Amino acid sequence: MRRTLRDNGLGIAFGLLFLAMLVGQAFAGQAQYNEQQTATGAEPVSIGRYVTSSPFAVDVVENWQSEYLQFFLYIFGTVWLVQRGSSESKEVDKTGVESDEEQMVGVHARPDSPPWARAGDWRTAVYARSLGLVMGAIFLVSWLAQSVAGQAAYNAEQLGNREDPISWVGYLGAADFWSRTLQNWQSEMLAVGSMAVLAIYLRQRGSPESKPVGAAHGDTSATG
Known part of the structure; x- marks a missing residue:
């Protein structure tokens, strides 16, 4: 577990930060939305209703x-x-x-290269631009x-x-x-x-x- 956390720390840390900030946005957005609702004489909404609303969705x-x-x-x-x-x-x-040799594709691929990088056909062309x-x-x-x-x-x-x-x-x-x-x-x-x-x-x-x-x-x- 410790090694998994170390090897994937960047992704895990930013994933947790994303979730924390999304939750924070939901509660802050609900508070702002309910202020507007109260100002116009409308009923405030629950957090569940707010996070399924179009105002929250468009802001996200x-x-x-x-x-x-x-x-x-x-x-x-x-x-x-x-x-x-x-x-x-x-x-x-x-x-x-860059050249195929520099990019290690087709005949220049290494044994541990991804399979589509070694294919040398349309799969390599797609994989080369996949990101x-x-x-x-x-x-x-x-x-x-x-x-x-x-x-x-x-x-x-x-x-x-x-x-x-x-x-x-x-x-x-x-x-x-x-x-x-x-x-x-x-x-x-x-x-x-x-x-x-x-x-x-x-x-x-x-x-x-x-x-x-x-x-x-x-x-x-x-x-x-």
Whole structure:
């Protein structure tokens, strides 16, 4: 058990943090929602009813979709784009998908390589892009979920204001949908860009996200 926890500490720690923060968001969101309910003369709702409501769902998935968009763009973007001096970048002369030998696929695979990496056919082509494809798929599913939950939440507010609800297609063109979407996207792009640039000059000892403390600012793709 101790070895399992050690070997999987990063995933377990962030999984527990995710659950703790999701629970915290649920209770904080319920409190805020009930304040609005009381202010308008409506009945407050229980935590169970709140976590199954469209306001809670849209608040959760709108963050998920932006995070997975960040990973999707970063995974594919760093194939071709570089940042000299950053530990987040490949070396500047290694842009592109690299050779089969460098990637250890097909006849260049090792005995312990994944089976699809050794296949050398369409399976290798799919597996070679599987991380980005899955991140992109999760982004699209989360964005779709955001649009559905967002429409439900928006229409509930419209009906509460004695205004007409709108269709799902109509909501896709609504300011509410794009305001929710773009406020998350811009923050993710800022975070990724600043991480790539700050990693040129700043260090975190022992972290693979940082260069070694004594590495020159111009060293690229080095990790500590």
